[in-house]
Amino acid sequence: MRIGIAGAGAFGAALAVTLAQAGREVTLWARDAAAVETMREARRVARLPEVTLPDGVAPVSDLSALFACDTILLALPAQATRGFVTAHAETLAGKVLVACAKGIDLHSLTGQTAIIAEAVPSATPALLTGPSFAADIARGLPTALTLACADAPCGAALQHALSTPSLRLYRTADVTGAELGGALKNVVAIACGACIGAGLGDSARAALMTRGFAEMQRLAASLGARPETLMGLSGFGDLVLTCSSELSRNYRYGLALGRGESFDAATTVEGAATARAVTGLAAARGLDMPISAVTARMVAGELTPLQALDALINRPLKEERE
Ligand SMILES: NC(=O)C1=CN([C@@H]2O[C@H](COP(=O)(O)OP(=O)(O)OC[C@H]3O[C@@H](n4cnc5c(N)ncnc54)[C@H](O)[C@@H]3O)[C@@H](O)[C@H]2O)C=CC1
Numbered sequence: 636m637r638i639g640i641a642g643a644g645a646f647g648a649a650l651a652v653t654l655a656q657a658g659r660e661v662t663l664w665a666r667d668a669a670a671v672e673t674m675r676e677a678r679r680v681a682r683l684p685e686v687t688l689p690d691g692v693a694p695v696s697d698l699s700a701l702f703a704c705d706t707i708l709l710a711l712p713a714q715a716t717r718g719f720v721t722a723h724a725e726t727l728a729g730k731v732l733v734a735c736a737k738g739i740d741l742h743s744l745t746g747q748t749a750i751i752a753e754a755v756p757s758a759t760p761a762l763l764t765g766p767s768f769a770a771d772i773a774r775g776l777p778t779a780l781t782l783a784c785a786d787a788p789c790g791a792a793l794q795h796a797l798s799t800p801s802l803r804l805y806r807t808a809d810v811t812g813a814e815l816g817g818a819l820k821n822v823v824a825i826a827c828g829a830c831i832g833a834g835l836g837d838s839a840r841a842a843l844m845t846r847g848f849a850e851m852q853r854l855a856a857s858l859g860a861r862p863e864t865l866m867g868l869s870g871f872g873d874l875v876l877t878c879s880s881e882l883s884r885n886y887r888y889g890l891a892l893g894r895g896e897s898f899d900a901a902t903t904v905e906g907a908a909t910a911r912a913v914t915g916l917a918a919a920r921g922l923d924m925p926i927s928a929v930t931a932r933m934v935a936g937e938l939t940p941l942q943a944l945d946a947l948i949n950r951p952l953k954e955e956r957e
Pocket residue numbers: 642643644645646647665666682710711712713715718719735736737738767768769770902903905
C-alpha cells in the first residue's frame with residue numbers, strides 16, 4: 636500500500652520519515668512546487684531542518700500523484716481541511732482519509748472527520764492524534780498515538796499500516812472523543828503558556844490543566860464521547876505534553892501573550908481558532924467553559940492574561956465535580 640500525505644509541514648514530513656524508514660512507500664504532497672523541488676534534490680524539509688528524507692518518500696506537487704493513493708493522511712492545518720476536501724471531493728471519493736489536524740472547524744463547529752464525511756460521503760474518515768512532537772517522530776524517538784476510526788476493520792488495518800518500530804498506535808472507535816481531546820488541549824495549552832509567561836506560577840498552571848481537563852470532559856460528554864477516551868493518549872496524554880513543553884507552539888504562543896511579546900503569525904497555532912469555535916459550541920449547548928472563554932477573549936486581545944486569570948479565580952465558588 637502506498638500512503639499519501641497531504642501537507643509537507645512539520646507533522647506531514649515527520650510521518651513520511653517514520654513510515655518510509657519502516658519500509659512503506661510514501662507520496663508526500665505539498666502545494667509549493669519550489670519547496671517540493673528542494674525536498675527532491677536536497678532531501679530536506681523546511682519545517683524539520685535536521686531531518687533527511689529517506690528514499691521511500693516521494694515529494695510531489697502534482698495532486699494526481701497524491702490521489703493515486705487509496706489512503707491519504709491529511710496533515711494540513713485544521714482550518715485548511717474543509718477547503719481541501721471540498722475542492723477535491725470527487726477525486727477523494729471512496730478513499731480512506733486520515734485527519735491528522737487538531738482543531739475544530741470555525742465554519743461548521745465540527746471536528747475534522749465530520750468535515751470529511753460531509754464533503755466526501757463515500758470516503759472512510761479516520762483520525763491520527765495524540766501526544767507527539769513532529770521532531771521526535773522524525774528522529775525515531777518512541778511515541779504512542781491514537782488511531783480513531785468508526786469502521787473497525789478499517790481502523791485495525793490503519794493501525795498496522797501506520798505503526799512503525801518507534802511509533803506505536805492504539806486503536807479506538809470513539810472518533811468524537813479522540814478529536815475533541817486533541818483540539819481542546821491546544822486551547823488549555825495557550826492558557827497555560829500565558830499563565831507561565833505572565834509569571835503566575837506552576838501552581839496556577841496545574842489548576843488550569845486540571846480545570847481545563849474538566850472542561851474538555853464536559854464538552855466531550857455532551858457531544859457523545861466516551862469518558863475513557865479523554866483519559867487516554869488523545870486527551871490527557873496530549874494535554875500533559877502540550878501544557879508543559881516549550882516545543883509546543885500553542886504553549887509558546889501563550890507564553891508570548893503572557894510576556895506581552897509578539898509571535899510569528901506564520902506559525903500554526905491551532906488553539907487560537909479552536910478557542911473561538913469552542914466558545915460557540917459551548918454557548919450553543921449551554922455549557923460552562925470558562926477557561927476556553929477567557930482564552931478566546933485573550934487571543935482576540937479583549938483581555939490581558941492577568942485579567943483572564945483574575946476573571947477565572949474570582950468566579951463564584953462551586954463543587955469540584957461540577
Ligand atoms: N508539528 C507537530 O509536532 C504536530 C502537529 N500536529 C497537527 O498537524 C497539523 C499540521 O501541523 P504542522 O504540520 O505542524 O503545521 P506546519 O505549519 O508545519 O505545516 C502545515 C503545512 O500545510 C500547508 N498548508 C497550509 N494551508 C494549506 C492549504 N490550504 N492547502 C495546502 N497546504 C496548506 C503549509 O504550507 C505547511 O506546509 C496541525 O493540526 C497540528 O496540530 C499533530 C501532532 C504533532
